[in-house]
Amino acid sequence: MNRVMLRSPGFKRLVACLAGSLVLAVMIGPQEGTQADYGYAFRQAVFKPRVFVFLGIGVLMFLLVTYWPRVTPYFTRPGAVALCTGLTTVIAAQFLLRWDDQVGNAKFGAVSRAVSNTSGLSPATTAFFSWLHWVQFLVIAVLAAFAVAQRNRMLAWVTAAFAVVAGGIAFYAHNDVISFSHVADHSFGAFTTLLGYLVVAVGCSAAALSHEQATHARDSIDRVLAWRPGLPIAAVGAAATIIAMTTSAWFSPLRLNASFSSTHDLFAGYGLSPISSQYLAWLGWVLLAVVAITALSSTYLRLRLGGWIAAGLGVVAVLLTVVTLYDISKIGADNNVDAATGPWQNLGSGGWLACMGFGLMAAGGFIAATAARTSTGSASPSTPDTAFVPSESQGGLSLRTASRSSKNLLFVGVVLALFLPPTMTEFWQKVLVSEIGVYVLLAIGLNVVVGWAGLLDLGFIAFYAIGSYTTAYLVGSLPHKPPAWLHMTPLLAIPFAITICIIAGVALGAPTLRLRGDYLAIVTLGFGEIIRITAVNNPGNITNSTRGPSPAVAHPRVHIGPVHITWGLNNLQYWYLLLALIVIVVILFYRLEGSRLGRAWAAIREDEVAAQASGINTPRVKLLAFAIGASTSGLAGVFFASQIGYFNPDNFVLNNSILVVAYVVFGGMGSLPGAMAGAAVLTWLPEFLKDQVPADDRQMWIGALVLLMMIFRPAGLIPARRRKAELGGLGSPPSSETRAVPASEGL
């Protein structure tokens, strides 16, 4: 071996790939060395035959990387991206997701084994779970790849049809299993498989329809969405509603999955209110027909008025559906079906799916009603109505050209946020409330400090602590009670917690804001630790030390006029409270971002000296960032304290601060949707990984994921428009080598 060969990039790449595969072998290897034998797991992982499998993977990676340039052209073929996405989704669904709530570990394999032991299922189901699933996957994958790569139109159509059928079979098989076992089900495996196959079908159709050699996936999505604004979303809504009305369970206590049509019979004579009764008998179908027809026709024909009508009808349909759901669950509870203790229990997913469908149709109508006739950009409130507005620039970098897909996504998100949680298992509802939601709120707050103002704050969780303890004090859960007249319910503590957090933010910020970048980081880190240690050790036992508040912080209550709401152990109640808080904060912050203050933050982040020279009072603007971020954190603290009841200083460790920073950056610094998505993904992931890897390996996988994400997509999941510019090829610096060696200061 000569030096040249050792130094050649190919050789280095091979070594890197092999090393990577070894690391992978260790990561997937057996659990834990022991005190007596540190190297145990390492040897088990590396000195066993299976290491050759991993080395093989390494070689494959090497080949893939080496020949990647030859593969990439195919990715620009119409439909290729959709095809890959769809196939990956199917694989993920069949390997990672649950296919049943109960059987074994509930993954595909366990269900498949159970099915093979069970008689009485339809042959299609048995076949699907034993061999059909991978046969159909392989056939479709090969055919579709061939069709897309060779631009064979005929084959593409055939494959698309196949994919739809395959998805249908998967869905049918799953439903068969569920109806056989008569148990309510919350698994996503079959749904996701269906979705994956549908995406494959879309990819194939795109390949069949398109006349171009190469397209950009995003462009084609935008083009589809722009063809008849609102039509795709309305069509999806109509499909969802039809599924809800025909196959899904509306009322599903144990051993009974009553579909929409049988629900009416089931509840006949139990004193259903007239509206619900009519809804179940015929009104539901009529609503489906009317809303679907108005929504689809108005979006297709681009009728503005029709769009408004569809939107209105859709909302009415949603309300009626919710009322009906309340009625039937209330009657179920009154009759103590399946030990139900109150309304909203024992409901199947059908009703909520119908709500989603109606909601999406309403959204489609709304989009059609508000779509600008000609231009591709949609008007947003920040558009100035002056004579100076020039025509929209190309390139989509302007704040104004909110892309059509993001608008559609927004509606889908809203509908999902409203109606998906009720169909989830209690576990995921809990995750949504106590992990995802709270950290989304925190990430939104930290995004102001880190993403917008560019100040690295590693002690953010301290404000969360302050908010929580303030709440605990005000509701009388700490050793020192507040005066009787101040004793209040948690929701009333919000303004107090926010005020105190603002004061704390200013107190931290004022002396330290002249510090730059990493100095600020260590000082804020120290602040966070000081707050936590003080909570443990404070003299006079103000915080009750490690024991935390006692008695439990009360759950929130609202008594305003006729409205009486008491939050208890029900996760959904908290979810809607949290959703309301998040929506309010997001709307407020969205406005803030486009305001003078948002621009001032961006300015000091970009160049503090120039910002000062432009007349920006930088200390004040930075303090505002700290205070506003802190107040959001305080708000999250109030919610946390009242939802969980008990907490202790361990909840506010440094690690949590670092995690929130990681959420914000992972999602995309400075982008509100990014920060939210980052927090949601990274708080969801550990819970998802619970099913996949041993508990104590989760952090390792998450660490690896964060690392890879930063390497391959340093701007984050959903990059901020203002940040994207720093990374994109725009105004590239003289030498990219020196780019990370900034001569200037700060973050």
Place this chain on the structure above:
Amino acid sequence: MHYIHQIPAYVLLGLTRGSMYALIALGYTLVYGVLQLLNFAHSEVFMSGAFGSYIVVHAVVGDGKGTPSWAVPLVIVIGLLSGAVTGASVAWTLERVAYRTLRRRGAPKLAFLISAIGASFFLSQLAGKLFNRFRGNGFPKYFDQNRQVLRISTARVQVFEVVIILTAVIMMIFLDRLVAQTKLGRSIRAVAEDAPTAALMGIDIDRTISRTFVIGGALAGAAGFLFGTAFSFSNTVGFDQGTKAFAAAVLGGIGNIRGAMMGGLLLGLVEALVPPIPHIGIQWTDVVAFVVLVMVLIFRPTGLLGERLGRAA
């Protein structure tokens, strides 16, 4: 006075602790000097140094019983070397994987921080998986660490303290000379001062950065060995020690080598001297450390010695 009488003892303990901080802080400061980046994963380099040296030392002396006393210095040298080599290779890999790729893409500064945090989680948990996750270690006891060497007033100087302080001093002097006098040191300083110009002068920036990581990693790895012999380590020890060492580096003026040494020693002394004062208490150790840090930074916003690597060396 009771407390005042004990001061020499606390000074000794503080110096020991501070030497450890200083060795780790040097890695932060070197990397900061050349990249203006906080290498968050440096703490895990330290941690892996401890594990690496454990494996080697364990292979050499087993559980350490019956090691002849003449071999003890040899074992220490082996431990230091193996720790340094592990640390250096982990740091080198880290630079390759988590930093260079991002540098090529011109990523924003925080992306580096987060990729380092990801790497830090990954390394510490991987070590936990490979070795174990228990606190406390079974480092071989190959010499009587607690034997008293000499006594100065209330300070009872023990073997491990001598080893730690001596090694730290030697390594710090070595590094200081290295940066001040060698060709590599000159290129490090040049990159720290002005990377584009250094590149124009024909200095290979990538290689210089790589070597800076290696030097810092070697120091931290060796510190890991010392730490393992004297105290206890686990896969999560890096985080806390790393945080303190980062504070020490900032205290002295991050990017400044002598500042890091000074900051480390100062922080160690503060942590050993202040909490035992009557009515304060050990539980406030971290608070005391951070309050001192904040105080220093308020009055000297760039640390005790200012921040330029090039200028100070």
Place this chain on the structure above:
Amino acid sequence: MYKRSLARLGVLGLVGVLALTACSSKKKTGSGLTGGSSGSAASGATIKIGFEGPLSGDNAQLGINEVNAVQLAVDQANANNTYGFKVALVKSDDVGDPAKAPTAATALQQDPAILGVIGPSFSGATKAVGASYDAAGLVLISPSATNPTLTTLGFKSFHRVVPPDSLEGKEAGDYLAKKAKKVFVVDDLSDYGKGAADAVEAELKAKGVASERQGVDAKTTDYSVIAHQVQASGDDALFYGGYDTQAAQFAKALKAAGFTGLTMTGNGGKSSKFTEGAADAGDNWLFSCGCLDATVAPQAKDFSAAYNAAFKTDPSTYSPEAYDATNAMLTAIKAAGASPTRAKVFAAVNALDFKGITTEIKFEPSGEVSAQVINLYQQKAGKIGLLGDINTQS
């Protein structure tokens, strides 16, 4: 009309049946979809029990100590068919964190096949989830949540096999008051350590013995400063509230600093991890523990060996307690009859009388274990041995 009333009958019937089988029929066996209406745990059927505790994060060590012992008990039960049914263990990781506990608890609560839960390991986590376990009707036996307030908060589901740290601390304080004039009390700033140390300090104060108090974070690795402070204080006794690994390090540092007074810690420190870690520095350390001598009980002899064989490490703090809790739970499930439900198991746990390797498990209505004798142990020549009831020691 006729049709309608039939439908009504159908619903009524359905409701009736559901009310009867509300719990029992929820159970599904893991082997197939053959669910059927019996849902019984006849011999050969599989029963699920849950474990909630920290399996990752800073506190994972304690959870691993426990979950290993639980796993061992389950494996032994399955291998020997001790109880006549197969047992499956569902682990749920709460990171020892009140904020994460509700999620972990929900994962167990929503699985109707789980009939009992070992855990939660930490008091803070228990406080955050006690009410929801009550609502789910799922019974808890905790091996290590020792906060005294837990049994006063009205959590019906909560039981524990260890005495509260207040009792342990009180008895330890009593003993120290007899032995020492001035006691240095150190805790590890954890819920358990601080609670025990608080109790010791309060008792010393009540007995008129001077004491001083410090805290060392459990994450600390360098105990030299506090050890020197203890040595320099001239106090003649030390109580450490904390766990074994930290206690071992502290013991070493104390020896290095030359402290020669009486040294004592609680249940959290009494384990082979301490013995191993501290080696000769741990000699003469005293341990107060609300547990029996683990070498006396017949099954206990094998426990340590079996544990070591399975996990290649010695059992540590709370491993024996977790082992006992699991066997107690399984005994209760067996006592709940052929088709156990959560409610039946709940009742059976309350009526339990089970002789474990650490103590006799019999619960007060509050959920405390009845046998609340605090014994005193001491390490001598690298082995922890029983001295006897702490009250009778002089």
Place this chain on the structure above:
Amino acid sequence: MTAVTVGSEAHESDIVFDVEHVTLRFGGVTSLNDVSLRMYRGEILAIIGPNGAGKTSLFNSLTGVYTPQEGSIMLSGRAGDPPQSVLGKKTHVVNHLGVGRTFQNIRLFPALTALENVQVGIEARQRSGPISAMLGLPWQRREQRESTHFAYQLLGEVGLAPKANELAASLPYGEQRRLEIARALGTNPGVLLLDEPAAGTNPVEKRELAQLIQRVNTDRLVSVLLIEHDMKLVMSVAHRIVVLNFGEKIAEGAPAAIQRDPAVIAAYLGTSAEEAAAQAAAAPDVQLIEGTTEAPLEATPEDTRDDGEVNP
């Protein structure tokens, strides 16, 4: 030195900057040594001098970035303002007093659009706070409309209106320079400090720049203080020139006079004053202009640092 001679509008009350005996040191280095000069309202005053002459240090002293150890700087930014001392005032306060500036190495906000860059300058003077922005209160909306309106107007003036929604970083060099001027004008300054605005621009851009400077001066009635190496530009726009060398003022006067000043030529050519005088006599202005058009494209490291850091 020579007596001050300016246009007829010069009155004592119309002094924008009154710099007296200013000395600025960094450690042992004296960057400005006993510099005195006056700038009158409405004039275009150029400061020239070789690299390291202290031009940027003077700029930074005028804008509050540095505080000179000795001397005084009085400022009356907008017409009718009473003179105030600049010393010890924060940069943004000086800006509020009517001093806008640009930077030697362009310092735009690269990730903001051209429009937003200008808006930042305009909005620094607005009053609406975060609450009104979050709630979208009427006065905040009005302010926002005004800012957008004015920003478009300014962009139009510098010829960038069509590129309002492009990111600053994506603009070509010359346009970035103009955008920086627009941003500075957004702060409604009485005096505009331009630090080498022509550096790195091509001849066409230079010509446009000269027109822009004159337009700003005449239409907006903004006094302009200009640092520039490009003598052609300086000579074409400046009413008056001050020459610095090694931190000291060596000449001051009308462009034509400066061109023939032997001390100036000596400073530029690095020769003794006598030789320079002889050369100047031989070939009047060509030498000076030719000799200095090679203005460095990149700032020297020393200058960059002067610009960026605030050393207390």
